[in-house]
Amino acid sequence: RRTYAEVSPETQRVVKRRTWGFLKWTWRLTYLSAIGGTIYIGWGIYQGRTGWGAVSLLKKLDTENYNVIVVSPRNYFLFTPLLPSCTTGTIEHRSIMEPIRSFLRHKKAAVKYYEAECTKIDYENKMIYINDESEIKGSTSATEVPFDMLVVGVGAENATFGIPGVREHGCFLKEVPDAQKIRKRIMDCVETATFKDQSPEEVKRLLHMVVVGGGPTGVEFAGELQDFFENDLRKWIPEISNNFHVTLVEALPNVLPMFSKNLIEYTEQTFKEETIDIRTKTMVKRVEEKYIEAEYTDASGKKVLEKIPYGLLVWATGNALKPVVKDLMSQIPAQKDSRRGLFVNEYLVVKGTENIWAVGDCAIANYAPTAQVASQEGAFLARLFNQMAKTDSIETELAELSNVQEKAASKDLRDEAFGKIKDLQKRLRRVKNIGPFEYSHQGSLAYIGSEKAVADISWLTGNLATGGQLTYFFWRSAYLSMCFSTRNRILVIMDWAKTQVFGRDVSRE
Ligand code: FAD
Ligand code: NAI
Incomplete structure (x- = not known):
């Protein structure tokens, strides 16, 4: 018998390829069965945690006691934690959407739903003004709905801090159309970069993917995008390999400020290994069609304004007030000092009112604007109203x-x-004897790419900070169990399996 070193280079290559193929398939099968196993673990921990803000309220509210009307321009619930995965096709967007009708029909008493946007809340006259922007009518239908009690759970919009050019040239990541736009734009950049006779500078620009904001949205998206490149784009379109590059720009000294220090370091180290560039202490000041202007301080302490060319710009710098909330605040003297949202008391009543409650990202109750907070607030209100x-x-x-x-x-x-x-x-x-609202923090989770995640979990009286591949399985199982319905869970598992076996789809539409 000859040893590996004694056989010809050609045979060595074949042996290497087959061994690698065998390991890959073993890994994939283990991985798929592991998903099955971890779902159960997740269920035990996160039981019954679905729906943010208004949806969480609606799920638990005993509608027989009230005449309930729901107004929202979006007729589905969106499971936002998995939205970054939709930008690269790891998960299809319909897998994380649940039609509002599907759970309203299970309520004991009928609940009315209007697909419309609330444009104004008239606090004095107990009236909301709503617009239906349906394309089928060709024009806007405006009407009004009176109320005795009102719950405001309209969320927040994307913060731009008035930086010029963001709205015109950047892509946000909050809703399904945002994820679809990003997915299309990535492929547009890639296909245009490989078009005939492009200059090397233009190819470099088109393949430079810039993410502004090192909070969890920016970090998760950057991780997903790098995965897409490493696992799929590089394979299908090898000519982009040397130029495709992801940069994350953050104004603060580090990314993920809400996570433990060791997890911040772990994330930054992982990004380095994944070749994602992190530009901390760099503040974007202006956005043009093909470049951003960012300010940083150089080694001598001098402020430098740098032009960074980009093909795709994803803007993830946090939340801002919705106009309808701003307008309501202007009508209530007790809200005049609030800048970030509606001040609420410990029963989530909007301060300065008796019959308006607020939940989620539009309410200020001293908690971070997260799905976890919104869903607990919604569930609390349902209990209170019942x-x-x-x-x-x-x-x-x-x-x-x-x-x-x-x-x-x-x-x-x-x-x-x-x-x-x-x-x-x-x-x-x-x-x-119903006590005031008390938030119970279960922990924070974030995906950071290359099948690794970080988790800060509240554990008995302390905190468990962990990162890596095991945490990634936990991340998956936790989010699976938190999905709105069994249908969502099955679709998400199928999407993960599909991506694992066939890779992500690189078609542009
Ligand atoms: P939303 O969920 O935004 O719901 C607001 C609803 O109001 C929507 O249905 C909207 O259509 C409707 N609406 C808006 N304007 C109007 C109007 N004028 N009139 C009528 N209806 C209106 N949080 C976590 O805890 N964990 C995570 O992993 C996590 N991941 C995230 C990932 C991404 C990409 C994003 C963007 C956010 C993530 N979050 C996460 C944050 C979380 O999604 C929000 O905190 C949560 O959605 C807030 O819930 P909400 O009910 O206040 O608002
Ligand atoms: P964020 O507010 O958490 O982070 C935004 C970041 O952008 C900040 O670190 C800020 O310093 C930076 N920034 C602002 N302006 C800038 C500029 N001009 N140039 C460079 N950097 C700039 O926002 P994000 O990530 O959108 O999250 C919003 C909320 O949703 C947060 O409360 C977050 O906790 C929650 N969320 C939670 C997730 C999770 O738990 N996995 C995932 C996504 C969001």
Whole structure:
């Protein structure tokens, strides 16, 4: 028998290729079965955590007690944590959407839904003004809806800090059309860069993917994009290999400021290995069609303005107020000092009002604007409203019984009514005894590319900070179990499996 070193180079190549192929397939099969296994773990930990803000409220609200109307221009719930995966086709966007109709139809009493945008909330007159922008009509239909109680859960819009050119030339990453636009733009850059007779500078520019904002959105997107390049683009379009490049620009000294220090270092190290360039302490000041102007401080302490050419620019610098929220704040004197959202009290009532509540990214309750906070706030409001309805019905019953007691003809009847009143009063005290909203932080998770994730998890009384491939399995299982429905979960698993076996689709549409 000859050893590996003794066989011809050609045979060595064949042996290497076959061994590598065998290992790859073993890895893929192990990986797919691991997904199956980890779903169960995730379920145990994250049971029942679905829907942000308004959706979480609607899911738990006992609609028999109220006449509920839902107004939103988006007729589906979007599972945002997996949205960065849609920009590269790791997951198809429909897999993380759940039609609002599908869960409204399961409610005990009918809930009305209007696909429309609320343009104004008239606090004094208890009225909201809504616009239906449906293309089918060709023109906007505007109307108004009166309310007794109002819950505002409109989220936030993308912050640009008034930097010129961002809206015109940058791509945001908040909604499904944003992810679709980015996916198309990546392929547009790649195909245009390989077009006949492009200058080397133009090829370099087109293949330079710039992400502004080193928060979790920017980091997760950069990781997904580098995966797309390493696993698929490089294979299908090898001529872009030397020029495709991802740069992450962040104004602060580090990325992921909300994570533990060791996880920040781990992320930055992983990005270095993935050849993603991180430009910290670099503030973008202006955006032009083909380049950004960014300011940084050089070694001598001098401020330098640098032009960075780009093909794709993804802008992920956090949240800003929606105009409808800004307008509502201007009507309420108690809100005049608020800049980031509606001030709410510990029962999520908008300060300065009695009948308006706010949940999620548009409310300021001293918590980060995350899905975790929004869904807990929504669930709290559902509990509060259900209790309020019970209180009303017990109070009505009590009033009736007092009447009966007063008019009772015999002592026995009076005693019987008295006993019932006592029971009801006890129930009323229990029902009224609902404490204020308390947020329970379960931890933060983020995908950082090359099948690695970071997690800061609240663990008993402490905190567990972990990063790597195991954390990546945890990330997947946690997000799978948090998906809105079983249908979503199955679609997401199928998308992951499809990507693993066939790779991502590089067609442009
Ligand atoms: P949204 O979920 O934004 O919902 C707002 C709703 O209001 C939408 O249906 C919208 O159509 C509707 N609406 C908007 N304007 C109007 C109007 N004028 N009239 C009527 N309706 C209106 N958080 C986490 O905790 N973990 C994560 O992993 C995570 N990943 C994320 C990834 C991405 C890419 C993004 C963008 C965010 C992520 N977040 C994550 C943050 C999380 O998505 C938000 O905090 C959460 O969506 C806030 O919920 P919300 O109910 O306030 O608003
Ligand atoms: P973010 O607010 O977390 O981060 C934005 C970053 O952009 C900041 O670090 C800021 O310094 C930087 N920045 C702002 N202007 C800049 C400029 N001109 N030039 C360079 N850098 C600039 O925003 P993000 O990532 O969009 O997240 C929004 C919210 O959603 C956060 O609360 C976040 O926690 C949550 N989220 C959570 C995720 C998770 O838990 N995995 C994933 C995505 C979002």
